[in-house]
Each structure stands twice: as structure tokens, then as C-alpha cells.
Amino acid sequence: MPRILMERSGEMEVFARVVEKSSFSAAARSLDLTPSAVSKLIGRLEGRLGTRLLARTTRALTLTEEGVAYHRAAERILGELNAADQAVATGSARGRIRVNASVPFGTTFVAPSIGRFVADHPNLTVDLSFTDEVVNLLEEKADVAIRVGTLPDSTLKARKLAQSRRVVCAAPDYLKRHGTPQLPADLSKHNCLTFNFRRSRIGWPFRHKRREFEQPVSGNLQVNNGETMRQIVLSGVGIARLGRWHVADAIRSGALVPLLEEFNPDDLELIHAVYLGGGTVPSRVRTFVDYMIETLGRSDVFEPAR
Structure with missing residues (x-):
């Protein structure tokens, strides 16, 4: 032996x-x-x-x-x-949990709700980091990261927190100056703002009479993150396509106008919590992830699970 x-x-x-x-x-x-x-x-x-x-x-x-x-x-x-x-020892979560999220998602959903979480779990210390970079959990010593969009293949465990429709939108000022597109094909006459990181689609997806298709779009500005895109669209530069969770408040206030909704294909942007795999999930991680699922589930900006 x-x-x-x-x-x-x-x-x-x-x-x-x-x-x-x-x-x-x-x-x-x-x-x-x-x-x-x-x-x-x-x-x-x-x-x-x-x-x-x-x-x-x-x-x-x-x-x-x-x-x-x-x-x-x-x-x-x-x-x-x-x-x-x-x-x-206790059956309860304790210790320190390091949480990473993108700046817009963290400031919109994590930070406003974290007060109740720490009040409910006095033995936990929460260490929040918001960045638009995709961090390496081991290098950054993060316990859990919240990621929006398609997840790359990895050894990390992932749990879906929520899902949100995407929406094409523009500021009223832009539409006043350039007109409102009535059909997806009308976008060829508009300044459509896009992202500069690699995407699998060549244009924006739409649906008409149960047929889905890609509408090629182009514009004079590309950016690398959703928050910068939101700010630029709000300033009236052009039309963008963003997750509804990101622009819901602006749409409610009238600062942005949703466009071509009758052609929206209802494709979803998924939000996941990712954490290290390979064994039992620490109770502090499991407790935080469960809390975020509950919190996001109460928001009307996310779609019901399918």
C-alpha cells in the first residue's frame, strides 16, 4: 500500500x-x-x-x-x-468570492443587486471586477465570470443565467435627419454601426413570412464593445443592433427607438456564469450563481427560458 x-x-x-x-x-x-x-x-x-x-x-x-x-x-x-x-462545518457559503463581469452588464445588473446578496450572506466577502476584456479565471484569480454572447469551447463549467432578444435601434434625432427604415432592405441607405471583432454573420438577421435571411449592412464606424456602441447610437450617429437588456431603459425613456420589429427573428443573446470545472462547485460560487438567476429572472428585459 x-x-x-x-x-x-x-x-x-x-x-x-x-x-x-x-x-x-x-x-x-x-x-x-x-x-x-x-x-x-x-x-x-x-x-x-x-x-x-x-x-x-x-x-x-x-x-x-x-x-x-x-x-x-x-x-x-x-x-x-x-x-x-x-x-x-456550516452548510452555508462563506469566505471570499471574486466575480468578474463586463462593464455594462456589471453596472446595470450586478452592482445594483449586490447589496441584498451581501446582506443575505454576511459570511461572504464579494470582490467585484468589471472589465470589457475576457479574463482568464486562473490568471485573474476569479471564482466566477458573467459572459454575454456565444461561449468559446473551454474546460470551464457554464450555467445559463438569462437570455435576451437583440433589437435594431436608433436615436430619434438620427431618424429625423435620415428617415425611418420600413423594410430590412432600406438599411442599405443608412449608416449601420457594427462591431470590429469577428462574427459569424455577414449582416443582420431578419425574418419575413417564416423565412430567415441576412441583410448586409455597412457604416462609417465600428467599435469593439456594446457600451461604446450604445453611447454612439444615443448620440445620433447611426443605427445599431444590440441586446435588449442593454438598451431597454433607453427605449423606455424614448432616447432610442426600436426598428423593424415585425422582421425581428427573435434570436437570443445568452448570458452565462462560467467557473472552473473539475469537481464540486464551491458553495460560495453556487450561492452567487443561484442568486443571479433569481435576480435576472425578475427583470422584464429578459426572455423566458426556451
Whole structure:
């Protein structure tokens, strides 16, 4: 029977803390150990594994290729151990949860609702980061990210939070100056604003008499994110196609006008929560995801699940 290595989780925790702090001394202070003790533990771990995990210089610590792989596994295992401890000890979510979302979705839906979440879960600390970049959960040490649109293939777990129709829209000022399109073909005469990242469609989709088709569109401006597009459309530059969740308030106030709705194909923009897979989902992640599903389900800007 192989020898049981009782020190494994401790070595993993020390190694993960050294990577997090990028310093033996800083890791030692956070763990209430001496730098020499931390150095010995890392040396013992590398000796047991038979490979170098950290490349050390006088100025910096960097992970080797083997170190990257071991760190990824260590983070997952330590997360599962913490989740198991929490589940057995109290059955409630506790600790810190790091949440990432795009700026428009985060400011519109996550931030306004987070007060009730932290009030309902006093043992949780929420660390929010809003960015329009698609972050790497491991590199950014995020527990869960909320992503809008098509998900690329990955090893991450995903859970659908909500879904929203897309809508073609423009500001009243633009329509006053250029007229209102009555048919999808009329868009060829208009300044249609598009995104500059790669998309599978060559135009905007529409439906007429149960037949779906693509209407080619063009314009003098392209952008890389939905919030910039929303601001530009509000200023009267042209016509855009955005998720209804993103422009619902502007449509309600009359700042934007929905167009060609009788030709809308009702295609959906999906909103998912993604998080690391490979084992039991920590209770803090599961609790937050359940809360967001409940919160978004009460909003009238999202479509019922199909």
C-alpha cells in the first residue's frame, strides 16, 4: 500500500501563496512562517515531484511549465477542500468570492443587486471586477465570470443565467435627419454601426413570412464593445443592433427607438456564469450563481427560458 502523504495539502497551500504573492518573504508573512521555512517547503515539494516549479532570480519568481500545470491543479484542489470544509462545518457559503463581469452588464445588473446578496450572506466577502476584456479565471484569480454572447469551447463549467432578444435601434434625432427604415432592405441607405471583432454573420438577421435571411449592412464606424456602441447610437450617429437588456431603459425613456420589429427573428443573446470545472462547485460560487438567476429572472428585459 503506498505511503499516505499527509503534508500534501500544506505544501500546495504554501506553493499557491508563493505564486499569489510572487515572493517567498510576502508568502511567509501571510502564513506566519519564516522565509526559510517557506523555501524549505517549496524545495521539499520540488524534490518529491522531481521537477522545478519556480524559476528564481534575485528580482522575480516565475512559474516553469510544470509549475503552471501544478498551480492550476493546486488551486482547484484547495478550492474543493475549502468547499468541503464549509459544507460540512456550516452548510452555508462563506469566505471570499471574486466575480468578474463586463462593464455594462456589471453596472446595470450586478452592482445594483449586490447589496441584498451581501446582506443575505454576511459570511461572504464579494470582490467585484468589471472589465470589457475576457479574463482568464486562473490568471485573474476569479471564482466566477458573467459572459454575454456565444461561449468559446473551454474546460470551464457554464450555467445559463438569462437570455435576451437583440433589437435594431436608433436615436430619434438620427431618424429625423435620415428617415425611418420600413423594410430590412432600406438599411442599405443608412449608416449601420457594427462591431470590429469577428462574427459569424455577414449582416443582420431578419425574418419575413417564416423565412430567415441576412441583410448586409455597412457604416462609417465600428467599435469593439456594446457600451461604446450604445453611447454612439444615443448620440445620433447611426443605427445599431444590440441586446435588449442593454438598451431597454433607453427605449423606455424614448432616447432610442426600436426598428423593424415585425422582421425581428427573435434570436437570443445568452448570458452565462462560467467557473472552473473539475469537481464540486464551491458553495460560495453556487450561492452567487443561484442568486443571479433569481435576480435576472425578475427583470422584464429578459426572455423566458426556451
